[in-house]
Amino acid sequence: MLGFAVRRVLQIIPTLIILTMILFVLMSILPGDPAFIRASAVKQGRIDLEQVERLREEWGLNDPLPVRYFRWLSGVLRGDLGRSYRTGQDVGDMLKERLPVTLRLVILSMLVAVIGGVSLGFIAAMHQGTIFDLAAMFLAVAGMSIPEFWSGLMLILLVGVTWRLLPTGGYGGGDLAHIALPTLTLGFRYMALIARVTRSSVLDVARNDYVRTARGKGLAERAVRFRHILRNSLIPITTIIGLEFGWLLANTVVIEMVFGLPGIGYLLVMSVLRKDLVAMQGGILVIAAVFLLLNLVVDLLYGFLDPRIRYERKG
Amino acid sequence: MNRFLLAGVLVLGLLIAPAVIAVGEAQPRYGGTFVTAIPYEEIIGLDPLRLTIWNGSSVGVIIQIHEGAVKWNTTTLEIEPALAESWQLSEDARIYTLHVRKGAKFHNGREVVAQDFKYSFERMMDPELGGLSTYLFSGVVGVDEYVAGTADEISGIVVVSASELRVTLKQIDVSFLHNLCEPGAVIVPQEEVDAIGLDAFNRDPVGAGPFKFGSWIGNEITLEAFDGYWGGRPYLDTIKLAWRPEPGAREAAFDAGELDGLAADPTSYARWKEDPVVSQHMIEGPELWTRHIGFNTEWGPFRLKKVRQAFNYAIDKVTMVESYLHGKAYPATGVFPPVMDAYDPELKGYGYDPEKAKELLAEAGYPDGFTVDIVGDPTSPDWGIPAVVAVMPYLEAVGIHVNPIPTEYGAMVEQVMRGDFEGWVDAFGGVVSSLNYINGFHSSNIGTSNWARYSNPAVDALLDLAGRTTDDDTRIAYLRAAELLIVEDAPIWFDNYNKAVYVYQPWVHGVQPCAVDITYQDYELVWVDDTSPRAGG
Numbered sequence: 028m029l030g031f032a033v034r035r036v037l038q039i040i041p042t043l044i045i046l047t048m049i050l051f052v053l054m055s056i057l058p059g060d061p062a063f064i065r066a067s068a069v070k071q072g073r074i075d076l077e078q079v080e081r082l083r084e085e086w087g088l089n090d091p092l093p094v095r096y097f098r099w100l101s102g103v104l105r106g107d108l109g110r111s112y113r114t115g116q117d118v119g120d121m122l123k124e125r126l127p128v129t130l131r132l133v134i135l136s137m138l139v140a141v142i143g144g145v146s147l148g149f150i151a152a153m154h155q156g157t158i159f160d161l162a163a164m165f166l167a168v169a170g171m172s173i174p175e176f177w178s179g180l181m182l183i184l185l186v187g188v189t190w191r192l193l194p195t196g197g198y199g200g201g202d203l204a205h206i207a208l209p210t211l212t213l214g215f216r217y218m219a220l221i222a223r224v225t226r227s228s229v230l231d232v233a234r235n236d237y238v239r240t241a242r243g244k245g246l247a248e249r250a251v252r253f254r255h256i257l258r259n260s261l262i263p264i265t266t267i268i269g270l271e272f273g274w275l276l277a278n279t280v281v282i283e284m285v286f287g288l289p290g291i292g293y294l295l296v297m298s299v300l301r302k303d304l305v306a307m308q309g310g311i312l313v314i315a316a317v318f319l320l321l322n323l324v325v326d327l328l329y330g331f332l333d334p335r336i337r338y339e340r341k342g
Numbered sequence: 343m344n345r346f347l348l349a350g351v352l353v354l355g356l357l358i359a360p361a362v363i364a365v366g367e368a369q370p371r372y373g374g375t376f377v378t379a380i381p382y383e384e385i386i387g388l389d390p391l392r393l394t395i396w397n398g399s400s401v402g403v404i405i406q407i408h409e410g411a412v413k414w415n416t417t418t419l420e421i422e423p424a425l426a427e428s429w430q431l432s433e434d435a436r437i438y439t440l441h442v443r444k445g446a447k448f449h450n451g452r453e454v455v456a457q458d459f460k461y462s463f464e465r466m467m468d469p470e471l472g473g474l475s476t477y478l479f480s481g482v483v484g485v486d487e488y489v490a491g492t493a494d495e496i497s498g499i500v501v502v503s504a505s506e507l508r509v510t511l512k513q514i515d516v517s518f519l520h521n522l523c524e525p526g527a528v529i530v531p532q533e534e535v536d537a538i539g540l541d542a543f544n545r546d547p548v549g550a551g552p553f554k555f556g557s558w559i560g561n562e563i564t565l566e567a568f569d570g571y572w573g574g575r576p577y578l579d580t581i582k583l584a585w586r587p588e589p590g591a592r593e594a595a596f597d598a599g600e601l602d603g604l605a606a607d608p609t610s611y612a613r614w615k616e617d618p619v620v621s622q623h624m625i626e627g628p629e630l631w632t633r634h635i636g637f638n639t640e641w642g643p644f645r646l647k648k649v650r651q652a653f654n655y656a657i658d659k660v661t662m663v664e665s666y667l668h669g670k671a672y673p674a675t676g677v678f679p680p681v682m683d684a685y686d687p688e689l690k691g692y693g694y695d696p697e698k699a700k701e702l703l704a705e706a707g708y709p710d711g712f713t714v715d716i717v718g719d720p721t722s723p724d725w726g727i728p729a730v731v732a733v734m735p736y737l738e739a740v741g742i743h744v745n746p747i748p749t750e751y752g753a754m755v756e757q758v759m760r761g762d763f764e765g766w767v768d769a770f771g772g773v774v775s776s777l778n779y780i781n782g783f784h785s786s787n788i789g790t791s792n793w794a795r796y797s798n799p800a801v802d803a804l805l806d807l808a809g810r811t812t813d814d815d816t817r818i819a820y821l822r823a824a825e826l827l828i829v830e831d832a833p834i835w836f837d838n839y840n841k842a843v844y845v846y847q848p849w850v851h852g853v854q855p856c857a858v859d860i861t862y863q864d865y866e867l868v869w870v871d872d873t874s875p876r877a878g879g
Contacts, residue, residue, distance in 0.1 A: 064752030065474075075477065076790075085472070114386040115472070117541065128560065180590045188598040195595040197584050198560040287586035289560040293384065302752065 032327060039319045044100070046315055047308055051096050054304055061112050061302040062088060086112065086305075099308060108309040113301045118309040121294065126313060128198055129279050129290035132209055136275065139214030140221055141268065147218070148225025149257060155230060163222060170219025175278060179212040179285040196287040209286045217275055224267045228260035235259075261332050269325035273318055368851060373878040374870040376578050376602045376850070379586040379595060380861065385563060387544040388555065390526050391466060391473045401525045402861045403583055406565055408528035408549035411440055411459060412519055416856045416864050417627075419681060419774050421519050425454055425529050425550060425572075426507075435514045435812045442505045446572040448531045449554045456507040460499045462529045463509075464488070467496065471540070475526030481518065483510045514810050516817060517775035552576045552866035561585040577852070577869035579878050596845065599875065603846040603853055603868075605861045608723065611843050612668035624845045627855030628672055628679045630779070631771040631840040633725045635716060635733075639833055640795045641764050643714070648706035650832035654692035655699040657736045663838050666732045667724065671838035676829045677780050679839035681857040683814070684776035684821040691829060691836060699740040711741020717757065718767035720748035724840065725769035758793045766793065769840070774858060776821050777808050783828050794833035801827050849874035 062082035066075060083089055087098060102109055108118035151163040186208060187195035199205035232238065233256050241251045280292030291310055298307035329336050382398040388407060393400055411426035423429075427443040446454040463482075466473040469489050479485060483498030498510040511518060521527060534548040547555050552571045556564035562584040567576045586592045593610045595601045606614060606624075614620040637644035637653070644650060659673045675691030678684050703711060719726030730746045737744055744765075749757070757763050773779050781787065784805050785797035801824050808820035829836070842860035846853050852868040870877055 058756075059750060059753040060756060063756050067752055067755040078474075078476070081469075115392040116387070116544070120541075124560075176588075180588075180594070183591055183594045187600075188594045191598055195598050195600055196586050196588075196591045197562060199562075200559055285588045285591055287379075287561055287584065287588065287591060289384070289585075293587070297383065300750065 031330075032323070035323050035326065036320075039316065039323070042319060043312060043315055047100075047312055048096060050308065050311055051099070051304075052092065054302070054307065055092060057302075059302045060088075061304060062086065064302050065112055082112075099305075103309075103312070108312075109305040111298075111303055111306040113297065113303040113306060118306050121306065122291065122309055122313050125289055125291045125294055126317075128201070128288055129283070129292060130317070131201060131206065132213065132279055132282065132288065132290060133276060135206060135210045136214040136217065137268075137272070139210055140217035140275075143214065144218040144221025145225050145261075145264065148222040149229055149260075151222065152226045152229035152233065153252065160226075164226070167219040167222045170215050171223075173216070175212050175216055176281050176285050178215065179209070179282060182208050182212055183285075196285075198288050209282045209288060212285075213275065213278060213282050216278075217271065220271060221264065221267065225260065225264050228263045229256060232256050232260040258332070262329065265325055265328055265332065269322055272321055272325070276314060276318055368871060370577050370851070370869045371871055372575070372577050372869070373579050374577075374874055375580040375582060375876040375878060376865065376868060376870065377582045377584070377600065377876065378603050378861075379584055379592045379601055381586070381589070381592060381605055381607070382861075384561065384585045384587075385583075388547040388558075388563075389540065389544040390475070390528050390530070391471055391540070392544065393474065393525060398859055398861065399585060402859070403563055403565070404525050404528065404547075405551065405862055406553040406581065406865055407547055407551045407555055408525070408530065409551040410524070410528045411522045414520075414523050414774055414858060416854050416858075416862075419683070419857055421523060425459075426522075429519075431812065435516075436511045438509045438511075438518065439502075440507045440509070442507065443572055444505065446550055447570045448534075448550045449548045449568055449570075450531065450534060451570065452531060452533075454529060454550055455504045456501045457504070458529050458531060459507045460495075460501050461532045463499055463527065464496050465530075465535075466526060473526075475524065478521045478524060478526050481511050481513070481515050483512055514812070516809060516812060517778050520773070520775040520778070523774065553581060556580070571866070573866060576866035578865060581865055596847075599847065601847075602850050602870065602874070602876070603844060603863070606670075606843040606845050608668045608670045610845075611670045614845055615669070619848065620845050623848055623850070624843060625853060625855045625860075626841055626843045627857060627860070628681045629771075629840040629842040629857055629859060630679060630682070630774065631725075631769045632674055632677060632679060633671070633729065633767075633769040633837040633840070634674075634834040635730065635765055635767045635837065636794050636834045637765050637832075638761065638763055638795060639797075640761065643706070643708055643712045644765070646706045647831055648702040649708060649712075650835075651692070652699040652702035652706070652740065653737070653742065653835050654832050655695040655702065656740045656742065657733050657835065658694035659837060660694065662733060666729075667838070670841050670843060671724070672841055674836040674838050676836060677783075677825045678776060678821075679771070682774075682776050682779065684780070684818045684825070686822045686825065689822075689826065689829065692832075696736070696740050703741060708741070711743060713743040713745065714764045715745045715747050716765040716767055717747045717749040717754050717763055719751050719754070725767060727767065729837070730767050759789060761789075761795060768793075772858075776818070777805070780821060780824060780828070781805060783824070783833065796828075796831065796833035798827060798831060801831075847874070849877070 062079045065082055066079045087095055099109065111118055111121060147163050151160045154160050183195045186192050193204050193207055197205055238251065238255055241255050279290060280296055283290045283292040291314060294306060295310045298310060380399040380402060385399045385403055386397055387393065387400055388404055390404060390408065393404060409424050411424060412421050413424040415422050425443055425446050426440040428441045430439045442454060442456050448454060463479055465471055467476055467479050467485055467488055482496055484493060484496045487493035488496045500508045502508050529550060531548055535543045545558055552568055552573060553565035553576065554568045556566045562582060565581045567579055569575045589607050592604060596604045614624060637650055639645060663669065663671045663673050672680065676689045703709065716730050718730060723729060727746045727748045730744060734744050754766060758766055770782060771779060782791040783796055783801060784792065785802050788795045804820045804824040808817045811817040811820065844853060844860045849871050853863055856862050
């Protein structure tokens with residue numbers, strides 16, 4: 028099992044390299060010269076062509092693509108992610124400031140989504156056909172259909188303006204009051220999906236023979252539900268969690284914009300818009316690494332949940 | 343008896359009168375916290391070196407912490423003394439002598455001296471530091487040698503004494519003092535920069551402005567009143583500026599009472615105009631932006647003046663401003679918005695006359711109209727593609743078929759400067775000097791700021807004359823004459839001037855319609871009364 032984990036961690040490295048290489052090529056194909064864009068940001072219409080040339084030299088934009096990529100890569104291996112074209116700040120510092128915000132949002136949202144979704148789906152399945160089941164599934168469909176920027180704004184208006192219960196935005200140093208609404212908004216949609224999948228999975232598992240056997244043995248209903256039904260239905264649920272996790276990461280951008288949170292999402296959007304190649308590469312590198320690591324955690328969780336997989340991996 | 347009674351009544355009257363007057367007029371109160379949200383991009387730094395004037399968020403904060411030699415009066419845009427208390431111009435108008443204000447201090451307690459001016463100006467031009475606003479001082483004698491590295495100071499900036507600085511320009515620049523008002527020209531203390539380095543200074547600056555830097559956590563910057571400010575301690579104790587990109591969220595925050603003041607955007611303006619409370623606490627005024635659709639005067643139909651004029655007659659901009667922008671703009675007559683000194687109230691501009699437009703098109707040889715591609719920012723409703731889409735029906739009605747092409751701004755700039763385009767939509771302005779405002783129409787700027795590739799020798803001559811005239815009235819006359827010719831030639835469609843709107847809570851006093859940008863409030867004039875939830879003690 029440990030060997031498996033180590034192998035997977037090592038696999039992440041070539042994945043990241045290939046990813047950043049592809050990205051590098053893509054961004055250089057797209058129109059727009061970063062030096063030009065930066066110089067045009069200085070004084071409207073009054074672009075200093077000498078300044079453009081100077082910036083191109085300083086940023087090494089006149090060198091061939093492979094040279095530029097390896098220069099960036101060797102910088103990364105030394106721990107230097109370069110300086111943002113847009114702000115002039117060290118990219119490593121920028122990411123260090125922003126990553127905790129996004130991570131906090133993502134992890135809390137995931138917790139809300141998983142705990143809320145699994146509970147909702149499980150209870151709905153156990154009371155299949157009742158009004159509770161119908162209500163739960165209606166909620167789930169609503170959650171999956173409603174775009175987060177709308178639900179986010181609605182929450183702000185309701186909770187922040189009408190009821191004045193929570194602040195309407197900002198990060199406020201990361202306290203619960205400020206992170207509550209963004210987490211609920213982001214988590215709600217994800218929770219809806221998990222609830223549906225949980226419900227189907229649980230219903231499926233509940234139909235199995237071994238469940239009937241367990242009941243027949245005289246096992247308490249509670250034990251049947253948790254030790255047999257829930258545990259076995261977690262496997263497909265975990266798959267979904269892993270797959271949809273990338274979506275969750277991507278959607279932090281919207282939430283960060285709506286609530287004004289200083290996270291990585293906004294950084295990435297602005298970097299793409301301003302062709303800030305350095306910040307973009309650094310940002311995507313970090314996000315991709317986070318994504319791959321979290322996927323790894325999900326994979327390892329399989330081993331924990333399903334002994335069959337554990338034995339497979341030993342070999 | 344009567345005399346004493348009369349005297350007694352008079353004395354009583356004199357005692358009561360001031361109390362009556364004081365109750366009628368609210369007195370500024372010291373103390374309190376002011377919270378506002380910044381609508382533009384996130385704040386990227388507080389050192390003017392790496393600042394670009396387009397990062398409105400950063401500028402809004404920088405001007406509270408730092409101060410320059412001179413500054414613009416917020417409402418009249420006249421140049422006023424700041425860290426320089428007076429100045430003289432030589433006979434040939436090339437030499438500026440600035441007198442440093444006595445007793446002006448930096449936040450660290452040290453007095454500001456002429457050497458600080460020299461240091462601050464030179465650091466912007468230092469090629470190793472990568473300052474972006476080099477255009478501010480590129481006209482100073484000795485700059486080229488400094489930038490090339492053959493001189494280690496700018497010879498044209500001379501510290502005559504601790505309180506006197508002399509700056510010599512290569513040639514007359516009537517806008518030079520405006521340059522000194524820009525945020526890129528603020529005065530910073532060298533010892534503080536050297537002590538912590540550029541990166542740290544960018545996040546933790548020291549200046550000579552009315553507010554000191556407090557903290558920067560995430561998106562929120564806190565500033566504190568500077569007791570030693572030469573203009574007197576500001577009324578407010580603290581200002582908090584947070585960046586909130588989503589307009590709906592900003593509105594919600596204001597409605598919830600979390601924000602003390604906020605610049606409104608068109609949709610919130612429409613709503614707040616009708617609100618009985620908010621409409622009483624709203625200031626509006628023109629800002630320095632002229633929105634337009636520009637024509638490549640070297641391409642196809644746009645080569646002909648009649649076609650360009652037809653474009654101007656075809657669109658009912660008054661209705662557009664009312665219905666599309668909810669009244670949050672002023673229809674444009676010419677180049678200059680109403681708040682500028684060169685604005686001509688007599689200038690008529692183009693009215694809405696679709697019949698005339700069709701006539702002109704036919705005369706020009708396009709009786710069936712023509713098709714044109716217009717590039718622009720994909721999202722801005724005021725100066726981007728949505729504005730083009732809004733006026734397309736008017737143009738269609740006279741036969742001009744428009745293809746709106748959403749283009750990322752940087753890419754558009756590149757394209758336009760190359761001349762590889764037909765039409766574009768944008769806003770120009772953002773400068774206080776009227777000469778600089780209109781200079782984009784000078785033919786020498788084709789390939790840089792003259793996007794329309796417009797060339798009129800008469801206009802060039804007038805602008806050159808204006809550039810050499812130090813007498814304000816004469817210069818304005820030249821500029822107005824040039825504007826008249828430009829309007830006649832119509833190298834652009836004159837759309838509207840931005841109307842800036844600022845809303846504030848009932849407990850806030852002292853906000854003003856700042857013409858440069860309404861978010862650049864003079865917070866040292868703002869105060870809150872004790873009905874504020876953040877009134878402090």
